[in-house]
Amino acid sequence: MKTRCAELEAERDRFAAEAVRLGVEAQRLRRRLGGSTQGMNTRLQEALRE
Numbered sequence: 001m002k003t004r005c006a007e008l009e010a011e012r013d014r015f016a017a018e019a020v021r022l023g024v025e026a027q028r029l030r031r032r033l034g035g036s037t038q039g040m041n042t043r044l045q046e047a048l049r050e
Helices: 002-033 037-049
Strands: none
Touching: none
């Protein structure tokens, strides 16, 4: 039981680190695209269509 709990806590920590990494990446893209989240979403959708 303790081993399983430790495994789940480690997984939670990995997910938290990934969430932070993705948040930083989203901020970087937002700055790079120079605009709001909505503008970023529109540009990303257009890029995916191409």
